[in-house]
Amino acid sequence: MESFPAFFPLKGLRVVIAGDGEGAEAKARLLSGSPAEVKRLRGEDAFDPAAYAGAGLVFVASYDADVIAAAVPAARSTGAPLNVVDHPELSDFHTPAIVDRGPVVAAIGTSGGAPLMAALLRAEIEARIPAGAGPIAALLGERREALRQAFPDLPLRRAFLRALLAGPVAEAAANDPALAARRLDAAIAGGWSVVGKITFIDAPAEPDLISVRAVRALNFADIVVAGQGSAAILAAHARRDAEQWTSDAATVDALALQATAGRLVAIVHRGIDNLLAERLAGAGVAVERLAPAPSA
Numbered sequence: 001m002e003s004f005p006a007f008f009p010l011k012g013l014r015v016v017i018a019g020d021g022e023g024a025e026a027k028a029r030l031l032s033g034s035p036a037e038v039k040r041l042r043g044e045d046a047f048d049p050a051a052y053a054g055a056g057l058v059f060v061a062s063y064d065a066d067v068i069a070a071a072v073p074a075a076r077s078t079g080a081p082l083n084v085v086d087h088p089e090l091s092d093f094h095t096p097a098i099v100d101r102g103p104v105v106a107a108i109g110t111s112g113g114a115p116l117m118a119a120l121l122r123a124e125i126e127a128r129i130p131a132g133a134g135p136i137a138a139l140l141g142e143r144r145e146a147l148r149q150a151f152p153d154l155p156l157r158r159a160f161l162r163a164l165l166a167g168p169v170a171e172a173a174a175n176d177p178a179l180a181a182r183r184l185d186a187a188i189a190g191g192w193s194v195v196g197k198i199t200f201i202d203a204p205a206e207p208d209l210i211s212v213r214a215v216r217a218l219n220f221a222d223i224v225v226a227g228q229g230s231a232a233i234l235a236a237h238a239r240r241d242a243e244q245w246t247s248d249a250a251t252v253d254a255l256a257l258q259a260t261a262g263r264l265v266a267i268v269h270r271g272i273d274n275l276l277a278e279r280l281a282g283a284g285v286a287v288e289r290l291a292p293a294p295s296a
Contacts (some may be wrong), residue, residue, distance in 0.1 A: 003094060003111045008081075010036040013056040016080075018046035018071050023061030023085035030098070046070070049077035059095075061085035097122035102134030103141065127212065132174030136165065139173065139181055143188065150188045159262055160187075162220045196259030197286040200272045203229035204292035207236065211293040217266050223258060225250045227269025234268060252279045259285045 017027050018041040031038050045051050047070045052058060058075045060082065062068050072090060075082050084090040088111070096109035097118035106125055108118045140147070140161070151157035164170065169187065172180040199217040204210055210233055218224065218237040225245045226234055234244070250267060258265055272289050281287045
């Protein structure tokens with residue numbers, strides 16, 4: 001790891017953007033919806049050290065080398081972390097490509113060396129983060145204490161939250177936060193118990209054709225069953241702390257026992273074992289079958 005990723009809380013922070021041009025405008029747009037106090041410096045104001053007083057973060061952006069040469073020393077006088085757009089050699093930190101979902105933020109950095117690559121990766125990651133991720137994170141933050149009281153046992157609380165993020169509360173969060181809040185409160189108050197599920201994932205011939213729903217199932221799975229064609233998919237998308245089973249271990253009885261205990265299981269194999277899926281469904285186990293995403 002060549003760069004250490006970190007997040008700066010923006011509430012109450014003064015951010016100074018010095019310079020003109022698209023680079024400065026892009027930083028201003030990026031911060032426009034944030035709780036930070038954003039101060040713009042243009043022209044000779046950018047050369048005055050006093051203008052940077054109280055800054056917590058500073059950006060200098062200009063196509064003019066003379067402007068950069070004069071603004072950087074003035075900005076450094078504050079001691080605040082400094083980013084000089086398109087000049088990683090002058091910067092204290094690099095700005096990553098960002099996926100913004102309010103409280104949920106994903107950042108992809110390349111140590112300032114390949115911003116286009118970071119932008120391409122951002123587009124792929126953005127498609128995999130639900131639109132409701134930010135609202136549901138905010139809602140869970142508001143209900144943090146209620147969740148702790150309702151589920152003092154940490155493993156049970158985690159199981160509840162995983163099921164919540166894959167269910168109707170998260171579905172409602174993007175378009176109807178009030179409905180999501182009512183559903184969450186009902187789930188907390190209703191004596192919720194864990195509900196397990198077995199998800200069959202048809203492993204595509206090309207790993208990048210895996211569907212978004214399949215990736216989410218792997219992100220949540222407590223147990224992953226490695227079948228034919230699963231190696232690359234599991235390496236990229238399965239939880240690092242998930243149990244890994246072989247196909248031979250995934251019998252009807254063993255899988256039904258895990259589902260009854262409230263665990264989420266993902267079976268990844270080239271083709272879906274429909275007979276196994278039907279036997280599990282017949283035993284009262286929740287079953288989901290996911291095909292690969294269609295190729296372009």
